[in-house]
Amino acid sequence: LAGASITGERVRQRRHEAEAALIQGRHALAQQDYPGAVSILGRGLSLTEGLVGVQDLRPALAGEVRRARRAQAAHELHRLADRIRLLYIADPLPSGATPGLEDRCARVWATRGRILDSSGAPLEPETERRIRTDLLDLGILWADLRVRLATGPGRDDAGKDALHLLGDAEEMF
Secondary structure, eight states: OHHHHHHHHHHHHHHHHHHHHHHHHHHHHHTTOHHHHHHHHHHHHHHTTTOTTOTTHHHHHHHHHHHHHHHHHHHHHHHHHHHHHHHTTSSSOOTTSOTTHHHHHHHHHHTHHHHHOOTTOOOOHHHHHHHHHHHHHHHHHHHHHHHHHOOTTHHHHHHHHHHHHHHHHHHHO
């Protein structure tokens, strides 16, 4: 009886901590502290592993983790899109402004499906619209950047890659 009582108390304590993590994670998400939200919600989700009687809590935590990760990816996408938009105000491109930029564009573009997928993790309607706008701008401007940065014989390949990228963007949007 004592063992069952102790086990029951531990289960209640872990459930209480997981519920607190859900509340704190949602608060961090509302404050746009995306890394903090992912960490807090992930900790809460791990507290529910192997726990009986959390059928309602575990899916809520998992959904909020997905939403926080998606919000974080959308925020990073927006920062990158804004950076590349600012570069296009300056013509020609400022020297030293593009190191690593093409790689960052490639990484974000490779995750576009995950960023666009709102199933189970919808964000505010304005954020959803911004994601689409940012991805479209990123595709267009990255295609142009690839051609601008290409030199010599690689310029033809860059042009073909840019056309393929623009085709993908047109199909998606």
